[in-house]
Structure formats: C-alpha cells, structure tokens
Amino acid sequence: MNSKQRERRYWLKKAALMAGTGAAATYNSLYAINAIAQQSDDYRALVCIFLYGGNDSFNMFVPRTEEFYNQYAFARRNLAVEKSQLIAVDPKATDGAQYGFHPSASDLASVFSAGKLAVVGNVGPLIVPTSRDQYKNRSVPLPPHLFSHNDQQDFWQSLQTAAPSPTGWAGRMADAMHSHTSSGDLSMNISMAGTNLMQTGRVSIPYNVASSGPVHPKMQRLLTEYGRLERRQKAINAISTQDTGHLLANHYRDTLSRALSSSQELNRVLDNTPALQSDFPNSRLGGALQMVARMIAIRQELGLKKQIFFVGFGGWDTHGDQTLRHPLLLNTLATSMKSFYKATEELGVASNVTTFTAADFGRTLTSNGDGSDHGWGGHQLVMGGAVKGNAIYGQMPEILIEGPQDAGRGRIIPSTSIDQYAATLAQWYGLPQGNVADVFPNLVNFNVKTMDFL
Numbered sequence: 001m002n003s004k005q006r007e008r009r010y011w012l013k014k015a016a017l018m019a020g021t022g023a024a025a026t027y028n029s030l031y032a033i034n035a036i037a038q039q040s041d042d043y044r045a046l047v048c049i050f051l052y053g054g055n056d057s058f059n060m061f062v063p064r065t066e067e068f069y070n071q072y073a074f075a076r077r078n079l080a081v082e083k084s085q086l087i088a089v090d091p092k093a094t095d096g097a098q099y100g101f102h103p104s105a106s107d108l109a110s111v112f113s114a115g116k117l118a119v120v121g122n123v124g125p126l127i128v129p130t131s132r133d134q135y136k137n138r139s140v141p142l143p144p145h146l147f148s149h150n151d152q153q154d155f156w157q158s159l160q161t162a163a164p165s166p167t168g169w170a171g172r173m174a175d176a177m178h179s180h181t182s183s184g185d186l187s188m189n190i191s192m193a194g195t196n197l198m199q200t201g202r203v204s205i206p207y208n209v210a211s212s213g214p215v216h217p218k219m220q221r222l223l224t225e226y227g228r229l230e231r232r233q234k235a236i237n238a239i240s241t242q243d244t245g246h247l248l249a250n251h252y253r254d255t256l257s258r259a260l261s262s263s264q265e266l267n268r269v270l271d272n273t274p275a276l277q278s279d280f281p282n283s284r285l286g287g288a289l290q291m292v293a294r295m296i297a298i299r300q301e302l303g304l305k306k307q308i309f310f311v312g313f314g315g316w317d318t319h320g321d322q323t324l325r326h327p328l329l330l331n332t333l334a335t336s337m338k339s340f341y342k343a344t345e346e347l348g349v350a351s352n353v354t355t356f357t358a359a360d361f362g363r364t365l366t367s368n369g370d371g372s373d374h375g376w377g378g379h380q381l382v383m384g385g386a387v388k389g390n391a392i393y394g395q396m397p398e399i400l401i402e403g404p405q406d407a408g409r410g411r412i413i414p415s416t417s418i419d420q421y422a423a424t425l426a427q428w429y430g431l432p433q434g435n436v437a438d439v440f441p442n443l444v445n446f447n448v449k450t451m452d453f454l
Contacts, residue, residue: 365410
C-alpha cells in the first residue's frame, strides 16, 4: 500500500467515525422524504442478533429423551446441564428426540411454546454439503480458516470465500432492493453495532445508531465535554462548510455535514414519538433492541417499507468459567428477545418483524476442563409472528464424540448452510428471485434452497 492509499484509508476511517461510523456517506438529507402512509402489512424487518464469540448452543437446547440425553451427558462431561433442570418443550426433532431449553432461558421456552419462536438445528458455514469423510480427506471445498473468530464472522456475514472488496449478504440485498423499498434516503440497513461486513454492500452502507440515539457517543463527547462546546461547534461548522480544494477533505466535509443533519432530524422524530410501554432489561442487548423497536415505530416517518437491523452481543467465547458465564449470557438473550417480541406486538408489527440469531460458530462438545473451545455448527433461533414456531427445523446432529458429524474434538459439521438459513429469511423479506444467486453465492450447491420456518 503506497502513501496515497494509506492517506485515503485514514481519512475514510475518520469520516466514517464522525458520521456514526459511515452511516450517512451516500445519503442526502434524511428528511428529503415524501412521507407516505404505509399499511403495516407492507412493512418487513429482519433483526439479526449476532452472538460474537460463538454460542454453546448444544447447552442452550438439549435433548431430554433418555437415550439421547445420556449420550449428550457423556460427551459434555462437566459442562452437561442436569436433565431435571431442562425446560421441556413438546415438538420432536428429526432425530426423534424431545428437547428442552437451558434453565436460564425460560423466556425463550415460553415464546417457543407460544408458537412465536423456532429452533433451526446445526447451522454453519458450508460451501457444499460436507460429510465427516469429505472433511477429513479435504475432498470438498471448505470455508476459509475454519474455527477462527474473525474468519468465521466474516464468512457468516459475507458468504464469500475470497473477494477483492468483500460485501455482506444484507448489503447486497440493500443494493438490489433500496430503490424499490424506500421513499426516502435513509439506508435500509440500520446497525446498532457500528460498521459491519454483513450490511456493507457495493454501494449501500449501514446507518449506525447507538442505544441512546443516532448521535454516536464519541461525537457527543466531542461536542460537549470539557466546557468547550462553543469553540468545538465553531470548528465543526467550519469543517462542514469550507471548500478545501482537496478531494478527500471535501468528501470528509460532506460526510460530516450529512451525518450531523441526519442525526438532528432523526433525533427530532424519536423525541416526538410516544415511549414504548414494553419493559426491556437493563443490559446492552436490552437497550439496543429497545432502540430497534423505537426505530421500527417511526418507520412511516422515515418512508421505509423494508429494514434490516444488526445488533451485536459479545462475550460468548466461553473457553473458561463456562458454567457461570454461559447461563448469564443465555438469560440476557432470552429476556431481551422476549421483551422485543412484546414490543413488536405493542407496535402491531409482530408478523412483520423476524428476529434471528447468528454466531461465529458453535462450540466443541468436548470440555477443556473449564469451558468449551471453537466449534463449527450450532443451533440458531428465529422469532416473530410470521415464524412457524413451537417447532424444530433442520437435521439435529448426533451428540457423539467421534460420531458421524464430528470433524474432530467434538466439532460438529453443519447440516444446514448459512446460505440456506439466510435465503429463507431473505425470501420472506421479499428479495427478488433474480437477485438470489448474487446475494447467496453458495446456494446453488444445495438441493434444498430454503427451509420452512417462515
């Protein structure tokens, strides 16, 4: 990389930070909107909760039929959840077993039993359907750098094995659909976790919002800390209006100006919107999902018929202290998801909003003595009024060390690809059929393209 390229990258990163990490770079004024009345059944939203670090989902959702539970307990050793503590749900899985939720996830069990949540079994990164022998012999193409946090996060979000300028599947959806789904200029993709690959398209980028609102906390501190508001405001006004004659500096100026304008207008709309009656837990995830619900509440004012939200929830890399940490994480996830579903009911859009989980990977069946290590496949959750809930989808794996789906050390080979999982969500969302191959490049390798949970 030469000096000019380094300079360009530096200023683009600076511009992204000042704009709420790149939120408004391609948009004109947020309120260049011909607000149109929308019927709720015209609206669709996807909400991704990305469990950074990799959820041990084999302890989140556990077989309770005696034969299958005993096999699970033998494989998991000191990490196994007591059978008597599992919260039973009724549906049988493809393996013929009945299952139960972890005792810390009682709110997930209640939403599941109410028919508004489904479990999708053993989802993970695949290029083609892969067996244990094929993996061992390296006779089929495999996702790059399996079991690596960064690489598997990138693959989950991009579904690309290699690209000079990687894009994410939600970003490619926004590229394909934005002109048909919005009467305004705000991005279809809204991030509660900063810039992310999943929502980055060839043209579109996500609009970033904090739990406290559209003004990024770093920007808020820049404007208000140390009693220098007037001086700082003058400096920002100068930066956002003057013509330097330099291409990158002017790009930075325009980005900053649009970001400030968009943030002010969005704040105004949020401030004038009645507060939600639904209670959310006092956690980062709860706060993020509460802001997602508030953004959904103002969808008509924003002129948006389609939205994809990205929420990051970290801490799931439970190499150590898992028996203490994992239950707390599951409880936060469960209470926050249930609160969010209740908020969508309050807003009258429960059937128009589908929430789903994703994660770097599952965890190993084997215990390292105090926790589990990086795995491969894992179970995911899908929630919403349109979800065919109280059901288990996909092929549940055999919880068996050195079993037919064990890639080694209890790393379970996925039976459902991310492409199949995400393409099902995209089909419900309304992605045109002609764009499917571009958005989901590996889907062509699977005979079954979508699932039946929506």
